[in-house]
Amino acid sequence: MVATNATVVGSGPNGLAAAITLARSGIDVRVIEGAETIGGGTRTAELTLPGFRHDVCSAIHPLAMASTFFAGVPLTEHGVRWIEPPFAVAHPLDDGSAGHVERSFDATADALGVDAGAYRRLVGHAVDNWQVISDAVMAPLLTIPRNPFTLARFGLPATAPAAPLARRAFKTPRGQALFAGLAAHSIVPLTRPLTASFGVVLAATAHIVGWPFPAEGSDRIATALRSYLVEELGGSVETGRWIDALSAIDTDLALLDVTPRQFLSMSPSGLPTRVERSYRRFRYGPGIFKVDYALDGPVPWTAEECRSAGTVHVGGTLDEITDAEGAVGRGEHPERPFVLVAQQSLFDDTRAPEGKHTLWAYCHVPTGSDVDMTERIDTQIERFAPGFRDLVLDRHVMNSAAVHAHNPNYIGGDISGGSQSGLQSVFRPRLSTDPYSTGIPGVYLCSSSTPPGAGVHGMCGFHAANSALVASVKR
Ligand SMILES: Cc1cc2nc3c(=O)[nH]c(=O)nc-3n(C[C@H](O)[C@H](O)[C@H](O)COP(=O)(O)OP(=O)(O)OC[C@H]3O[C@@H](n4cnc5c(N)ncnc54)[C@H](O)[C@@H]3O)c2cc1C
Known part of the structure; x- marks a missing residue:
């Protein structure tokens, strides 16, 4: 039938x-x-003060840009306007410097100085063979790949654990930390196999499709999808x-x-x-602890690069990030967590009243955690942006239980739908x-x-x- x-x-x-x-x-x-409301992980709401629009879950959308499904949907006609900050991501260190990734592969590599060659070797193959790799990464492993050799060249280093790979490949703390921050999106300890693949693929997306976000909020993605479904395809949503x-x-x-x-x-x-x-x-993975801030001004990052980046990875060196993610893997709460920060309002004035800003930040915690990580997240940001705390007008916090309560798919605060x-x-x-x-x-x-x-x-x-x-x- x-x-x-x-x-x-x-x-x-x-x-x-x-x-x-x-x-x-x-x-x-x-x-x-x-x-x-519709949207699941693509919702936006005034979580703090009136006029401050916060992305409740997802904020930054390289994967939407890399998606062949999204490529075939008229999102723009249904209200999505993508904004791409000058830098996809910046990663500050205590000496006031920062690594960063921008759209240009060469400019990103060159900014790493003596580590330029290492970055080229690690990420270049994925950039040069993006379509083959993206087709493989975005699909179930059901079929024999059409380009097995290209994939194998990506696959061998990518199956490695990120921490030892970064330590071996990069000479400088900047190069090492930058790669560790990218790989830590896996929400898996960086000593485990396959974590390097997250770092390589995310870096490549920044060069191929960028790390944009929708003007007004991630909910624009959901409303555009609904509008296309209902207005053009005759579907219904209850x-x-x-x-x-x-x-x-x-x-x-x-x-x-x-x-x-x-x-x-x-x-x-x-x-x-x-x-x-x-x-x-x-298996379900670790949870997250999230803080949304209403700010009186932009975050006063010491490193200039952070002021041009949509995403900032706040966690210090490779060793610190490895320790933080390792602690979460053991069911512990890191004293110095790896914090993922997004600062959409720097590039999108619809997110906050004039002169004010929003900030989106979360760190990984053990599943179901009810420990309040606010102070630790604040301290990590303040470490690289002295004066940050003085700008905070309001905070909205969600521990793992609250994340789960917000969306039943986030079991124990696991935002990945499973480890x-x-x-x-x-x-x-x-x-x-x-x-x-x-x-x-x-x-x-x-x-x-x-x-x-x-x-x-x-x-x-x-x-x-x-x-x-x-x-x-x-x-
Ligand atoms: C804090 C946070 C930050 C994130 N950041 C990013 C990011 O920057 N970029 C990115 O790409 N991804 C990010 N993600 C992950 C992303 O949001 C998810 O991977 C994505 O939303 C998963 O989509 P989904 O459709 O599988 O499920 P979901 O988006 O979780 O949607 C599931 C929907 O099903 C509904 N539902 C569940 N059970 C039932 C039921 N029994 N009856 C009726 N309805 C039901 C839920 O209410 C929900 O609306 C983030 C997630 C979180 C929480």
Whole structure:
């Protein structure tokens, strides 16, 4: 029976991508979102004071730019205006210097001085072969790669743990720290295999597609996707309705923008035992602690580079970042956490009243943590921007429990939809030629618990919908 209608549960970027992909194939699609607003990890809200618009979850969007799904959606026509700061990221050190990554590969490498060659060797292959690598990274490992040698040349160094690789490859603390900060986006201790791949791929995205963000807020991505789905493709979106049981869905197809644990709680009848076992074994990663600031002025970074960067990695040296992420991996709270900072209002005056600024910051913490990391995050920022504390007008904080309460997909504050360590970084949520299928005919997972994993790129939803479409024709 060829499917004619579908329900997508959850309106995160992957849920909306799945809905759009299905609707484009002529399927009658409705999206059901439990929260009062759409968007999942792409929401923006006045979390602190009136007129200060904070990205509640995602802020910076290299993965959206690298996504073939997003490339095919008329986001601009539906209200997204991308802003790309001069520098994608800066990484300050105690001596007042900073490493940075900008769009130009050569300028980035040259700014690293004696480490220019090391940067070229580590990141250059991915930059030169971006399409091959991005196709592989953005898809499930289902097929034999078309360019196995190109991939192998990327894969060998990328499978390494980031910390020893950075120590070996770079001579200066600046080069080492810059790479460590990029790799730490994995939320995996930097002594573990595969963490280098996060650093290489993220650096390459900065050169190929940039690290932009949408004017007015990340929620513009969600509203554009909804607008395209509803206005042009005839889909519908309902908010404020939680789906607790799979039996509540009566359409030919059900695509669920949820993680395996949530799926199991929906009493899915007919779930094959081997799939159930895999879902029960699915591992969740550490949580996060987030602070959103309303500021009386821009952050007074000592290093000039930080004032031109959309993202600032605040964590000091390679050793410090390795220690901080290692502590989180052991279930401890680092005294000096690695803090990811985004400063959208420097480049987007819609984010705060005139002369004022927002600041978005979070660090990694053990799963489910209720420890207040505000003081440690403040101290880390103040360390590289003396006078920062005096500018704070208001703060909004979310510990891991609050992050989970905000979005049930963030189990224990895990923002990646499941740990990205080891084989689970590629084979998620289970080892299968169709990782989206639950084994129940017509029922699929489409969240970031599926390949290619975390981030706002919609590719999990896109692949899940295609998998459902192919199977529906075969049935
Ligand atoms: C603090 C933070 C910072 C981040 N920063 C970035 C960043 O800068 N760049 C980036 O690319 N990514 C970032 N991410 C990650 C990114 O937001 C996620 O990877 C992405 O949103 C995952 O999309 P998704 O569609 O799989 O799930 P989600 O975005 O989590 O959406 C799932 C949706 O499903 C709904 N839902 C769940 N269960 C049900 C149910 N039973 N019934 C109805 N509705 C349900 C939820 O309410 C939610 O709206 C960040 C995340 C967080 C939390």
